[in-house]
Amino acid sequence: MKIRSLTLATVLIGTVALAGCGSGSGGSGEKKSGQLKLGFIYATTTQNPFQEMAYGAKAAAAADGKVTLNASAPTGVNGPVQVQLFRSAIRSSPDGIALQSLAPDLFVRPLVQADDKDIPTVAVDAAAPPGTKTKLFVGNSNTEVGTALGNEFIKKVPANAKGDVVIGNDIPGLHLLEQRIEGLTAVIKKERPGLTIKGPFDAKSEPTDNYNAWNSIVKANPNAVAYLGVGAQDGVSLPLIQKQTGKKFLAGSCDIDPAALKAVQDGSLFALSSPEHWLKGYVAIELMIQAKREGKKLPEGWWNPGTLVVNSGNVADIIKRQANEQSRTAYFKALAEKQIANPGQYLKPLDQAN
Known part of the structure; x- marks a missing residue:
């Protein structure tokens, strides 16, 4: 394994x-x-x-x-x-x-x-x-959780890539999620300097609120290179939006909700970073x-x-x-x-x- x-x-x-x-x-x-x-x-x-x-x-x-x-x-x-x-x-x-x-x-x-x-x-x-x-x-270490997600993300994006990377935060002000964002954005800024980070946007934490928030975020940023979450529900909502809209996009998140694990398995999430x-x-x-x-x-x-890190290599x-x-x-x-x-x-x- x-x-x-x-x-x-x-x-x-x-x-x-x-x-x-x-x-x-x-x-x-x-x-x-x-x-x-x-x-x-x-x-x-x-x-x-x-x-x-x-x-x-x-x-x-x-x-x-x-x-x-x-x-x-x-x-x-x-x-x-x-x-x-x-x-x-x-x-x-x-x-x-x-x-x-x-x-x-x-x-x-x-x-x-x-x-x-x-x-x-x-x-x-x-x-x-x-x-x-x-x-x-x-x-x-939540900084490490964010760094791990960032390292998986840059594997999916060419070094000269340009465009927006949209980040969501399920509970703005919660220190541990802010640490994840710090780790994630530090990797992106260093390794993919051509990308522009947008957010973090308030993605809400409860399931229905999170889905609605991400749906609005994706609609407002339709051409983003990727959508990245640092909370558990993001890994459920982003694949569901792909399924319901038919729009395919690069997405990753943290934590290991069962629906998010299935999304890694079917390719609608590139990875999860599990605490x-x-x-x-x-x-x-x-x-x-x-x-x-x-x-x-x-x-x-x-x-x-x-x-x-949970990705295609170990998700099963x-x-x-x-x-x-x-x-x-x-x-x-x-x-x-x-x-x-x-x-x-x-x-x-x-x-x-x-």
Whole structure:
């Protein structure tokens, strides 16, 4: 199977606190061998990236065999509702809570409240906001995700190409998507200087809104060389627009929604850049389990599980991997165990997260 991983084999450790070293979040004490009550509070049940993280979290809980996992999210992105779910988890999940949010600034007080009760917390996908004591962040390099998509894009465009490249951003202002755009545009500007970047345009994040936004963007820019998205739903909407209009164009995106994987397979997307969300959910929960079982505090720093490019060379294998929760777990098991056993290869200081 041809898989290109940009980080898993290359990330090296700087000076960083490892497991057993001091952490701002609670969790040290006696070893705990009985039932654990953990929480994973994530942004929404309606979009693939967040579903993937939840699958990984559930797999880690199931692998331990003695974990009650409260995996909860709003139906649709709703920061205030997610805050309520987190506060409920403070009561129901005293052994640790992992948080994935698209509005991390809303969680300063809730994260502090969890720490006040000596509940360990881990930030997933987006780092915890300043003012909290959550010192472990499990998330990929989004700059790398964008760079990977850019490197795939330039393979499809001649060096002397001219014209517009249209870029969409599903959630303007969300730092992690802006990092992807920075990585993507840096490659295009350097390697294909004759192209003009237009956007990023607001492409919306919910499925229907995203389709409508991209439909308008494509109509407004009918002769673009390519349309590139940095969110999960873009890889669904752009192929659908091609199918419904009969207009063929070069398109690529991030994340691995099932419909987007099929689009890579049939050629209506040239590639996807995957942040490997499942691994983030698994690693976050497994690290909390490990800390509780061993009576240690959580490690501190930025844990980067890696980036994967999905293209015509490996898409069939990734579709098999993504068939169901069992196939995901079977594929990721050895990789996840390797990461957990070798924290020094995946941890960097928090201030290096990009």
